[in-house]
Amino acid sequence: MDTSGNPVAAENATGDSVPNVTGVSSDDPLMFLRGAGYIAQGFPAPGLRRTIRHITGHNDDGKAVFLSSDCGDHHRIIGEQQALGNILYSTFETPVDMNNNKDLEHAKEHEPPIHYQHGTVLRLIDFAPGLLSPMHRSVSLDYGVVLDGEFELILDSGETRIMRQGDVSINRGGAHSWRNITSNGTMPGRMLYFLVDSKPIITAKGEALGEELAELAPYYVQPE
Numbered sequence: 112m113d114t115s116g117n118p119v120a121a122e123n124a125t126g127d128s129v130p131n132v133t134g135v136s137s138d139d140p141l142m143f144l145r146g147a148g149y150i151a152q153g154f155p156a157p158g159l160r161r162t163i164r165h166i167t168g169h170n171d172d173g174k175a176v177f178l179s180s181d182c183g184d185h186h187r188i189i190g191e192q193q194a195l196g197n198i199l200y201s202t203f204e205t206p207v208d209m210n211n212n213k214d215l216e217h218a219k220e221h222e223p224p225i226h227y228q229h230g231t232v233l234r235l236i237d238f239a240p241g242l243l244s245p246m247h248r249s250v251s252l253d254y255g256v257v258l259d260g261e262f263e264l265i266l267d268s269g270e271t272r273i274m275r276q277g278d279v280s281i282n283r284g285g286a287h288s289w290r291n292i293t294s295n296g297t298m299p300g301r302m303l304y305f306l307v308d309s310k311p312i313i314t315a316k317g318e319a320l321g322e323e324l325a326e327l328a329p330y331y332v333q334p335e
Contacts, residue, residue, distance in 0.1 A: 147193055148191060150239060158298060161182060162197070164183060182197070184219050184222075192239075194242060194244070196330070198232065201218050201221075203229070205230065205308075222332050223332060224331055225251075225322070226250075226308060227306075231307050232305070235258075235301065235304075239299060241296035244288045244290070244327070245327055247324050248284065248324075249322055251309050252283055252309050253282040253306050253307075254307075255279065255302055257277065257278050257302060258276070260300025261276070262274045262290060262302065263290040273292070
């Protein structure tokens with residue numbers, strides 16, 4: 112939206128107009144088609160820098176050393192090439208056993224589900240311009256950080272917040288969606304999420320809130 116308050120149409124990678132999606136409901140069948148085809152070459156998305164992760168360990172004397180510097184072990188294109196998930200690390204137990212590199216081996220060999228029971232997931236997601244994700248929920252405590260761009264965080268109650276670079280969300284099991292509004296929906300954006308397992312979420316009416324992934328379900332590994 113520009114300063115006059117008028118909706119601004121974005122364009123996807125092919126130059127086609129992407130309608131402004133403010134106020135679009137979570138059951139809009141077109142919402143997960145916006146930005147289709149933008150991320151075709153894998154990580155990183157066009158226009159975003161290649162994030163490097165640095166993993167440390169210990170030498171025989173117990174001194175900290177760098178073990179590796181890379182871009183992560185598990186990359187997954189989401190939807191019709193509209194988003195890309197990059198698992199920077201994950202743990203499957205708490206407390207974490209780092210002896211003999213047990214945690215390293217598991218993280219490298221196993222792509223995690225949306226979150227691990229008794230564990231953690233550190234996930235980077237690149238968003239195509241103008242992309243609005245499906246409304247979804249995981250039974251977890253999610254810390255979200257805007258690394259690049261500007262996003263609208265939309266809750267199932269209809270409440271919204273605008274998040275800019277460096278802003279943080281603490282999502283306590285709420286159903287939500289993300290809309291990339293970077294440069295009026297014309298540029299890619301990047302979010303970092305850290306997911307921690309939680310106990311079941313019970314409402315004031317005694318109802319349990321379960322996992323709801325909607326159209327995102329096929330793009331996440333099922334828990335073992």
